[in-house]
Amino acid sequence: MGALNPTKPKARLANSTLLFIIAGIIFLLMYGIALLTFPVSFKQFQTFFDFFNLNAALFIVTLGMCIVMIGGGIDISVGAVCGLVTMACALLLESGAGNIWGAFFLALGIGLAFGLMHGYLIAYLEIQPFIITLAGMFLAQGLLTTLHREPLNVTRPAFVALRSYRIEIPWLGTVNRLGVFIPCEIRPGVIVVVVLVVLYAIMMKWTRFGRNLYAVGGNRQSARMLGINVKKTIFFSYVLCGLTAGISGFVFLLTTGAGNIGNGSLYEMKAIAANVMGGILLNGGVGNLLGAPIGTLTLLTINELIRAAGVQSNLQAIVSGLLLYLFIVLQSIVMALRGRRQFKLALPPWLKGQRPPGEQAAGNQG
Amino acid sequence: MPRFKARFDRLSHLFFPLSVLVILLIINLLKGADYFKITMVNGVLYGNIPNILYGASELVILSIGMTLVTAAARGQDISIGESGAISSAIFVQYVLNAGEVTIWTILVGFLISCVAGLVIGAFNGTLVSFFNVQPMVATLILFLGGRSIAFIIDGKVSPILANPISNKIGTVIPGVPIQTPIILTAVFIALVAVVLKTTNLRLYVEAVGINPNAARLNGINPKKVIFLTFLLMGVCSAVAGFIAVNKVGRHDSVNLLKFIMMDAILAVALGGNSLSGGKFSITGSIIGAYTIEVLNRTLLRLEVNPEAIKAFKAVFIIILMIVASPVVRVYARKCLGKVKTFVAGNAIGKPGGLNQAVISSMDSSAKKEE
Numbered sequence: 235m236g237a238l239n240p241t242k243p244k245a246r247l248a249n250s251t252l253l254f255i256i257a258g259i260i261f262l263l264m265y266g267i268a269l270l271t272f273p274v275s276f277k278q279f280q281t282f283f284d285f286f287n288l289n290a291a292l293f294i295v296t297l298g299m300c301i302v303m304i305g306g307g308i309d310i311s312v313g314a315v316c317g318l319v320t321m322a323c324a325l326l327l328e329s330g331a332g333n334i335w336g337a338f339f340l341a342l343g344i345g346l347a348f349g350l351m352h353g354y355l356i357a358y359l360e361i362q363p364f365i366i367t368l369a370g371m372f373l374a375q376g377l378l379t380t381l382h383r384e385p386l387n388v389t390r391p392a393f394v395a396l397r398s399y400r401i402e403i404p405w406l407g408t409v410n411r412l413g414v415f416i417p418c419e420i421r422p423g424v425i426v427v428v429v430l431v432v433l434y435a436i437m438m439k440w441t442r443f444g445r446n447l448y449a450v451g452g453n454r455q456s457a458r459m460l461g462i463n464v465k466k467t468i469f470f471s472y473v474l475c476g477l478t479a480g481i482s483g484f485v486f487l488l489t490t491g492a493g494n495i496g497n498g499s500l501y502e503m504k505a506i507a508a509n510v511m512g513g514i515l516l517n518g519g520v521g522n523l524l525g526a527p528i529g530t531l532t533l534l535t536i537n538e539l540i541r542a543a544g545v546q547s548n549l550q551a552i553v554s555g556l557l558l559y560l561f562i563v564l565q566s567i568v569m570a571l572r573g574r575r576q577f578k579l580a581l582p583p584w585l586k587g588q589r590p591p592g593e594q595a596a597g598n599q600g
Numbered sequence: 601m602p603r604f605k606a607r608f609d610r611l612s613h614l615f616f617p618l619s620v621l622v623i624l625l626i627i628n629l630l631k632g633a634d635y636f637k638i639t640m641v642n643g644v645l646y647g648n649i650p651n652i653l654y655g656a657s658e659l660v661i662l663s664i665g666m667t668l669v670t671a672a673a674r675g676q677d678i679s680i681g682e683s684g685a686i687s688s689a690i691f692v693q694y695v696l697n698a699g700e701v702t703i704w705t706i707l708v709g710f711l712i713s714c715v716a717g718l719v720i721g722a723f724n725g726t727l728v729s730f731f732n733v734q735p736m737v738a739t740l741i742l743f744l745g746g747r748s749i750a751f752i753i754d755g756k757v758s759p760i761l762a763n764p765i766s767n768k769i770g771t772v773i774p775g776v777p778i779q780t781p782i783i784l785t786a787v788f789i790a791l792v793a794v795v796l797k798t799t800n801l802r803l804y805v806e807a808v809g810i811n812p813n814a815a816r817l818n819g820i821n822p823k824k825v826i827f828l829t830f831l832l833m834g835v836c837s838a839v840a841g842f843i844a845v846n847k848v849g850r851h852d853s854v855n856l857l858k859f860i861m862m863d864a865i866l867a868v869a870l871g872g873n874s875l876s877g878g879k880f881s882i883t884g885s886i887i888g889a890y891t892i893e894v895l896n897r898t899l900l901r902l903e904v905n906p907e908a909i910k911a912f913k914a915v916f917i918i919i920l921m922i923v924a925s926p927v928v929r930v931y932a933r934k935c936l937g938k939v940k941t942f943v944a945g946n947a948i949g950k951p952g953g954l955n956q957a958v959i960s961s962m963d964s965s966a967k968k969e970e
Contacts, residue, residue: 308736355918359925362875364676368862369917376911383907507740516675516734548748555745559727562738566731 249569253513254522256568260511260561261532268535272542279406279418285534290423291316291486292504293530296512297434298478299505300526304438305471306451306518307356307363311370312479313501315348317494318374319483324386324493327393334393338484345480346473348374353472357465363472371502378495386493396422397491423485430478431527438523447471452519508533511561613872616924617887620870624894631901644772648897650779656893657781658684658840661788662860663867663889665829665836667880671809672822672829673728674877675735676865681857682746683720683834684841687713689753691842692761692851701763714838721834725827743861750853760850770846781843788839792882802880805829809877863892866917872924 268276275281286293295312302309322344323337332340348370356363388394400419407417438444446467449457458464486497506516512529514521536557540550628635628648638647662680669677691713698705720742727738769780776783796802804825807815812822840860845851869875870891871884895916899909922928 351918355922355925359922359927361921361925362869364865364875365869365917365921368866369914369921371914372910372917373914376908376914379907380905380911503740503743506737507744510737510740516737548751551748552745552752555741558744559741562727562733562741563731566733570732 249520249572250513250522252568252572253515253520253565254525254528256565257511257513257525257528257532260564261528261535264532264535264539268539268542271539275542278408280408280416281538283418283420283424285531285538286424286427287419287421288489289530289534290421290427290489291482291498292501292508292534293427293527294430294478294482294485295498295501296505296508296526296530297430297523298475298482299502300509300512300514300521300523301434301438301447301471301478302363302475303506303509303514303516304451304518304521304523305447305468306454307468307471308506308516309352309367309370309472309475309479310364310502311348311352311367311374312475312482312505313498313503314371314374314378315345315476315479316483316486316498316501317496318378318381319344319480320487320490320497321378321381321386321493321495323484323487324388325382327388327390328386330390334396337393337487341480341484342477343480345477345483347476348479349473349476352476353469356472357469382493383495385495388487388491388493394491397488401425421489423488426481426485427527430481431524435523443467443470448519450518504533507558510565511558513565613881614884614887617871617884617891620920621887621891621894624891624898628894628898628901640777643775643777644779645777650782652890652893652897653782653785654779655897656890657785658844658857659860659863659867659893660785660886660889661836661840661843662857662864663871663885664789664792664882665833666861666864666868667871667873667882667885668805668829669735669833670865670868670873670875671877671880672805673735673826674809675728676861676868676875677724677739677830677833678736678861679720679724679739679742679746680833680837680840680864681860682742682750683717684837684844684857684860685750685851685853686720686746686753686841687716687834687838688841688845688856689750689851689853690716692759692845693753693755695761695763695766696759701765703765706765706769710842713842714835717834717836717838717841718831719834720837721831722827724833725830728830729823729826747853750851750856754851754853758850758852761845762849766846767849769843770849781847784839784843789886796882801828806879810879864889867892870920 265276295316299309299312319341323341326332326337326340327334352363352366352370355361355366388397399422401422402417402419404417407415409415438447446457446462449460449462450464450467454464457467482501483498487493490497508529509521509526510516510529511532512521512525512527514525514529533554536554537550540553545553625635635648638645638649640646662684666677666680669675691709694709694712695701695705698709724735724739724742727733727741728735731738768774769784772779804815804820807818807820808822808825815822815825841857844857848856865875867888868885870888871881871886873880873884895913896909899912904912
């Protein structure tokens with residue numbers, strides 16, 4: 235970056251990077267506290283892996299939400315779509331009409347359908363994203379209850395085999411009281427999470443779509459002046475989010491093995507909270523995609539910590555709310571202290587390096 | 601004529617919510633002609649219309665507050681149901697611990713719950729205005745933790761509010777033919793109307809919502825205005841919680857006003873308001889809130905499968921938003937302009953027709969420029 239910007243050798247940290255670093259420090263801090271207070275359980279690697287094993291769907295939902303939030307929008311239908319996919323796939327597998335691949339493509343199809351609807355209505359008809367995705371949420375919930383009301387357990391042998399498949403890591407693990415070595419286990423859903431994180435991180439950093447999305451989220455007007463197809467970019471961000479929600483539904487089914495009305499409920503709020511903790515702002519244009527998994531990990535660590543401390547169940551929600559409050563205030567204070575020195579457009583560093591004249595004008599306006 | 605046109609233009613933003621309401625009412629009439637029938641039972645009016653007014657009372661009050669918050673803060677408060685649950689929990693505890701319940705106990709309890717609403721509003725408002733947090737994220741905190749606070753105040757599962765006065769507030773006062781929540785809502789709307797007419801609130805809120813920096817340069821402190829709207833939102837949610845808890849007769853901290861923020865935001869959007877701040881219309885939001893209640897009851901009346909009600913509601917909302925979307929509106933206006941010029945072109949031969957044609961073609965060209 236220094237080579238591209240010879241006039242200013244000491245480049246300032248971008249807002250995205252700063253927030254990402256804060257998120258990382260907060261996560262390390264929380265995990266450190268957890269290690270100090272409950273060394274027995276948190277020292278085991280399995281505890282760390284179980285965050286991924288049991289909450290793989292939440293990680294995936296958060297990724298999709300992150301993309302939409304960087305583009306300056308919001309999608310509150312993800313939780314309901316995730317729930318709908320679990321039920322639809324469970325029905326398909328139980329009825330015997332389709333195999334696992336069929337269920338996977340059904341999940342992708344449902345996610346894609348919702349994504350296309352949201353994307354078209356929001357990008358091309360310019361309707362407010364909150365209302366459209368709220369309608370999408372109602373639609374998914376309504377379809378879910380119409381499909382099947384009772385919990386539906388999937389008993390298909392092929393699916394059960396996939397579900398109970400575990401990848402063992404032989405060099406990591408714990409020795410139990412009897413002296414038997416238990417290796418750490420990873421469920422198939424975690425692979426999906428890792429693949430998606432890598433894929434999306436590459437996409438947001440090095441592809442044209444990712445860079446366009448940052449520009450559109452940062453300032454729609456200046457992005458249009460730069461010649462970016464704003465509508466297309468927003469459209470694809472929602473399609474991607476819907477698709478991700480579909481995948482998360484399939485992974486959810488892999489984790490729990492049953493379709494249920496309550497599946498994925500409140501995931502949208504959890505995903506927003508996780509993204510905020512990961513340094514991705516709702517205004518758009520700011521945030522590192524890797525902040526999404528970090529934020530989710532922080533959220534899960536806090537929940538696990540509160541549960542391990544044996545706090546009364548009602549106080550749990552209040553304590554996690556208070557911690558969220560602290561993080562939000564901390565973030566805002568850091569940003570305010572930073573903003574006091576000098577105004578700067580919130581764009582990632584690789585866009586700042588090659589600042590074209592059109593953006594300069596837009597920056598002065600803002 | 602021009603004066604009439606100006607007045608019509610000023611009210612044109614109400615055209616959309618009102619037409620939706622009318623369409624819903626017509627659907628109801630087609631289902632059964634006795635839709636508007638009002639019967640007198642024990643000196644009280646009953647029927648579909650009073651039921652709608654009764655059922656929507658909390659939603660109307662909350663959507664008024666939501667309109668103000670949306671206009672000034674350019675974001676939505678998603679903790680309104682939770683703050684209503686907390687303030688009404690305090691009200692219930694005060695009344696239950698007061699011993700003998702008189703009208704003054706209820707009044708003092710109501711004022712205390714309003715203060716609790718103010719405190720909650722101040723909490724959210726501080727985060728949004730002084731810490732520059734986006735409203736949805738700031739109110740997410742209370743959304744996640746609020747119900748637990750209400751439960752801890754309650755101390756047990758759903759304390760019962762059984763006394764004659766709150767029963768009267770929840771249903772009817774003997775001798776008055778209208779249910780009390782309807783009267784309370786009407787009083788609240790009248791109060792808001794008086795406040796908006798006599799103070800500069802509307803001007804300040806709109807100025808801040810359109811451009812906070814410009815408002816600051818003109819001597820309006822945007823932080824104070826945003827903080828004030830959150831305080832008003834707190835009072836609105838306290839009043840809504842008061843009405844809701846008196847209606848039900850017990851305080852259920854889990855289900856009281858649950859997910860009402862979705863309906864309130866929807867009401868604001870249906871009323872023709874932009875969810876990204878700026879100019880607002882309280883009348884539109886009120887009509888939007890009643891429309892949502894009518895929609896819910898229409899789906900029940902049409903005997904839609906209760907499992908599928910949400911899906912039907914979603915389809916209805918999507919169709920509405922497509923019709924009201926800026927792109928479709930511009931397209932419709934273009935088509936309308938073409939039709940106008942065509943009609944005017946045919947009318948040139950008639951006396952006075954030329955004048956008309958010139959005016960209408962000017963009209964349409966002006967509209968195209970928009």
